[in-house]
Amino acid sequence: MKKNVQFEEFHLLGLWVDEMEASGSNRNLVSISVNEELKNRLCSEYGVSVEMDEIVRMADKCLAHEWLQNKYLGSKYLDLFITAGGVGVVRSKRLADSRRRNRSRPKKISDWVEEHKGLTVLIGLILALLTLWFRFGSGGH
Numbered sequence: 001m002k003k004n005v006q007f008e009e010f011h012l013l014g015l016w017v018d019e020m021e022a023s024g025s026n027r028n029l030v031s032i033s034v035n036e037e038l039k040n041r042l043c044s045e046y047g048v049s050v051e052m053d054e055i056v057r058m059a060d061k062c063l064a065h066e067w068l069q070n071k072y073l074g075s076k077y078l079d080l081f082i083t084a085g086g087v088g089v090v091r092s093k094r095l096a097d098s099r100r101r102n103r104s105r106p107k108k109i110s111d112w113v114e115e116h117k118g119l120t121v122l123i124g125l126i127l128a129l130l131t132l133w134f135r136f137g138s139g140g141h
Helices: 009-023 036-046 052-064 084-101 105-115 117-137
Strands: 068-070 080-082
Touching (some): 009 036, 009 052, 036 052, 080 084, 105 117
8 A cells, every 4th residue: 555645636536537547438437426435445546544524625626626527416426527627637747746756866856955945045054154163263273
């Protein structure tokens, strides 16, 4: 099982894309309902520990962004279908994650420095102060 990660809408939408690819069906033929089975699939496939109210809240978010749609009358969370926009979101996220994993070591270092600008500045400041302290504090010897 994968490491325990934070539940995001991409996990929810990813189930539709995975189902589409596994069955060779297009998005109009794959429906998934928000229920205990969905919760168990999220846990087993993505290592996501999630409660039903979180899944419902994330489904509402996906419905609001028009990444999911309900084509039938009845319960809002039964037989949901992914939209073309939802498929695009999943593919973009997966492509970005793949590129992030496959970066070269210098790029990873550069990105780390970029993400931790404050820490880098702090380390530089400490080194500058230590240099000044050794230079002038020890009598310039």
